[in-house]
Amino acid sequence: MAAPDSSPGLRERKKLQTRARIRREAFRLIQEQGYQATTVEQISAAADISPRTFSRYFSTKEAVLLSDDHIAPIIAAFVAAPADLSVLDAYRHAVETTFAALSDEEREEAIIGQRLMYSVPEAAGLLYAEYVRLIDLIADALTQRPVAPTDPVERRVLAGVLIGASHGTPLPGDPISTSLRVLDQMLR
Structure with missing residues (x-):
């Protein structure tokens, strides 16, 4: 019997890609503008998601920093x-x-x-x-x-x-x- 495929499915891969995109855009904006001047709304817009979607991935702006x-x-x-x-x-x-x-x-x-x-x-x-x-x-x-x-x-x-x-x-x-x-x- 073959081992089940342990690679993530399409839905999980898309979630991982979205999470990575949010973090990447947050880091870029924070490096450009500073932490205080960067808002969740700006991060969301740069990542092409809504602030509500941001909150599904990260509970706070600070949480985007955690690896x-x-x-x-x-x-x-x-x-x-x-x-x-x-x-x-x-x-x-x-x-x-x-x-x-x-x-x-x-x-x-x-x-x-x-x-x-x-x-x-x-x-x-x-x-x-x-x-x-x-x-x-x-x-x-x-x-x-x-x-x-x-x-x-x-x-x-x-x-x-x-x-x-x-x-x-x-x-x-x-x-x-x-x-x-x-x-x-x-x-x-």
């Missing part, structure tokens, strides 16, 4: 990382694998989004909530890693440390790789 499209693949790659990797190496592997799979355009968009997210003060609350969500996801994923704490509190602390080491530098390469290497050395 949550990469979270699920990073968590999946973290769980699937080779069993002989330490938790820190598995996390580094997951981030590097996920971002290596991006096209040049997707990588550039992710970099722009990260820079904007960390530079826009209005995104701080959303960023904090995202960190809490990531800590929960990683703590859950740790239950599937071979050499990870079994105690839920220890898993959550370790997940918090991983996210803390990534703060402000969530893209692969330096400084995140350096931060994780330093953390690894400190924990030995």
Whole structure:
């Protein structure tokens, strides 16, 4: 029996394209005009959608800055990382694998989004909530890693440390790789 096709259908591909177009236009406008001067209406018009459609994809203007499209693949790659990797190496592997799979355009968009997210003060609350969500996801994923704490509190602390080491530098390469290497050395 053949494996079911796991590629997204037409409807899902169109949704992904619309979401990407909204983000791309938002980033362009924010870079040109500044965050404060850019409105949801302007983003919507540039993306050729209505403000109502914008709100189906993003709950707020700040939410367009979050790069949550990469979270699920990073968590999946973290769980699937080779069993002989330490938790820190598995996390580094997951981030590097996920971002290596991006096209040049997707990588550039992710970099722009990260820079904007960390530079826009209005995104701080959303960023904090995202960190809490990531800590929960990683703590859950740790239950599937071979050499990870079994105690839920220890898993959550370790997940918090991983996210803390990534703060402000969530893209692969330096400084995140350096931060994780330093953390690894400190924990030995």
